[in-house]
Amino acid sequence: MPSPEPVRVLFLSGKEAHAVEPLQSYLKAIHHLQVEFRQTSRLSSNLGDFRVLVLVNPASLSPSEQEQLRTFVEDGGGCLGLIGPPMESLPAFFGARLGHPSPSMELRLNFADPKHPIAQRLPPELCLYDRFQPLEPSDERSHPALVTMWHYQKVAVALLREEGKGRVCCTTLQAVKEPLFQQIVYRLIRHLAGLRELPALGVGILGYGPHGSMGCLHGRAAQEVPGLKLRAFCDLSPERLSQCREDFPGCRTYQTASELAHDPEVDAVIVATPPNTHAALALELLRAGKHVICEKPMCLTKEETEAMIQAAEENNRVLSCYQNRRWDGDYLAIQQALQDEMVGEPFYLETFVGDFNHPCHYWHSHRPISGDAVYDWGAHYVDWILNLFPGPIAAVIGTLHKRVWHDVTNADQVRVQIRFADGREAEFLHSDVAALRKPKWYLLGTEGAIVSQWNELPVHQLDPITYFREEQIPVTETPPLLTLRRRDPRGSMAVQQLSLPKPRRFPYHLNLADHLLTGEPLAVSAHSAARVVAVLEAATRSAEKGGNPELLRV
Numbered sequence: 001m002p003s004p005e006p007v008r009v010l011f012l013s014g015k016e017a018h019a020v021e022p023l024q025s026y027l028k029a030i031h032h033l034q035v036e037f038r039q040t041s042r043l044s045s046n047l048g049d050f051r052v053l054v055l056v057n058p059a060s061l062s063p064s065e066q067e068q069l070r071t072f073v074e075d076g077g078g079c080l081g082l083i084g085p086p087m088e089s090l091p092a093f094f095g096a097r098l099g100h101p102s103p104s105m106e107l108r109l110n111f112a113d114p115k116h117p118i119a120q121r122l123p124p125e126l127c128l129y130d131r132f133q134p135l136e137p138s139d140e141r142s143h144p145a146l147v148t149m150w151h152y153q154k155v156a157v158a159l160l161r162e163e164g165k166g167r168v169c170c171t172t173l174q175a176v177k178e179p180l181f182q183q184i185v186y187r188l189i190r191h192l193a194g195l196r197e198l199p200a201l202g203v204g205i206l207g208y209g210p211h212g213s214m215g216c217l218h219g220r221a222a223q224e225v226p227g228l229k230l231r232a233f234c235d236l237s238p239e240r241l242s243q244c245r246e247d248f249p250g251c252r253t254y255q256t257a258s259e260l261a262h263d264p265e266v267d268a269v270i271v272a273t274p275p276n277t278h279a280a281l282a283l284e285l286l287r288a289g290k291h292v293i294c295e296k297p298m299c300l301t302k303e304e305t306e307a308m309i310q311a312a313e314e315n316n317r318v319l320s321c322y323q324n325r326r327w328d329g330d331y332l333a334i335q336q337a338l339q340d341e342m343v344g345e346p347f348y349l350e351t352f353v354g355d356f357n358h359p360c361h362y363w364h365s366h367r368p369i370s371g372d373a374v375y376d377w378g379a380h381y382v383d384w385i386l387n388l389f390p391g392p393i394a395a396v397i398g399t400l401h402k403r404v405w406h407d408v409t410n411a412d413q414v415r416v417q418i419r420f421a422d423g424r425e426a427e428f429l430h431s432d433v434a435a436l437r438k439p440k441w442y443l444l445g446t447e448g449a450i451v452s453q454w455n456e457l458p459v460h461q462l463d464p465i466t467y468f469r470e471e472q473i474p475v476t477e478t479p480p481l482l483t484l485r486r487r488d489p490r491g492s493m494a495v496q497q498l499s500l501p502k503p504r505r506f507p508y509h510l511n512l513a514d515h516l517l518t519g520e521p522l523a524v525s526a527h528s529a530a531r532v533v534a535v536l537e538a539a540t541r542s543a544e545k546g547g548n549p550e551l552l553r554v
Helices: 021-028 063-074 179-192 214-224 238-247 257-261 275-287 302-314 329-339 377-388 507-518 526-544
Strands: 007-012 033-038 052-056 078-082 096-098 102-111 125-132 135-137 142-150 153-163 166-171 201-206 228-234 252-254 268-271 291-295 319-322 346-354 393-401 413-420 425-431 441-445 448-453 458-463 467-472 481-487 493-497
Touching: 007 021, 007 179, 021 033, 021 179, 052 179, 063 078, 063 153, 063 166, 078 179, 125 179, 135 142, 135 153, 142 166, 166 179, 179 507, 201 214, 201 257, 201 507, 214 228, 214 238, 214 507, 228 257, 228 507, 238 252, 252 257, 257 275, 268 275, 275 291, 275 302, 302 319, 302 526, 319 526, 329 377, 329 441, 329 448, 329 481, 346 377, 377 413, 377 425, 377 526, 393 526, 413 526
Parallel strands: 007 033, 007 052, 052 078, 078 166, 201 228, 201 268, 228 252, 268 291, 291 319, 346 425
Antiparallel strands: 096 135, 102 125, 102 142, 142 153, 153 166, 346 441, 393 413, 413 425, 441 448, 448 481, 458 467, 481 493
């Protein structure tokens, strides 16, 4: 599958260079965008070298520059105007009149055309905290792109128009720190450049598992996410393939990875087999020209990650890991709190998962296949830790206990301690012999702390014999209660509950489609997944040596 077409962009920030830095950083991360940033509002004589021009507050364009810009667009270029204070009017070229500005507030935005390319895979309603200033089309060639309700009327906050062979857009939205706004700006740049989304990706699932397992979930996601097309399943078990054909009528089924690798309608394969098989299967698929997404953990050793990444690079394919819990509401809320500096500088973190329960007899509890208990929940929790504390690692300590569940080979309890080069500390504890749970999160910062308690939610159902039945939703699947406590300027402690963002269906798969079809940044890179594996492997080595520190430079 071809890579997104390179696009040369000239970004003129003028006096607003510092204010738009977050947006510039996002655009720099998109490899096929070749963006030249200039801290000026003056046009240059070489506009023809670029596909799209981004102007921040283009109020000072002279008549000759406006004519130069019009010629650039009429010849097939694109122009995006990011409009904010102190602008009171727009050059006529943009085909828009500025309405009266209002204070910043929560804006509920909709795409004027839900089927427009910029709307693909985004929620039908977007919420941004931003300054409100309406845009009114000055003629019939300007059309709303984004609208919001204002005093019972739909008003535009972004307008699109065509000029000759090119396109023009202007928007009064200014939320340059918000990932959603950054994503919209990039899509506008693509649209202004005349780029179209690549054809839908054919998806194959390798490893179906028991009914209702991860293979089934990935199949549902491939059916539901626009831009993905479910093509085939592969599993060694004829019984599971039969179940697969019942669950997903019309899909092809294979019994070997080699058969799946040679299916020309499969562009990407999700490997949902046990961890000890990930590396060999991924290498075979990457060398066959498939994009590969591995279930977590990506594999079991640093050596395997290096071979997988090398194969992906040599074959120009995408390699990623299904770190789906990066979209868990509690993690996102803590991440946002740190970005907003609500606890000052974070320096110490404890995380926990567990209970006093007999481990399952599936492969999850068999060390030669799973890598031991640390690779199970640890793949999620260590990923969280490394994203919240992104600095270089100095050392890893692992310890384990085997005291109760002797019928399985996994440890009863594992602990991973991570020491960072800047002095920060983090710990992950997974215990199947914890009669009392610790908090899921315990985070200390220089100005405050965050703690979370598990949220136990029973479900009651009517029963004609016993009147009702009670079932417990697993606490790992219910959002915990997050409390932030910090010292205020008067010397007392303020306490507040952190709100959690609303969940989205299949957010990982949405991002995967965005990356492969439009070139948007990949949320879970192979290198970030490899860093998790390196820590888990180091913790395992440390535990085998009685808890001696393992030096690690990743």
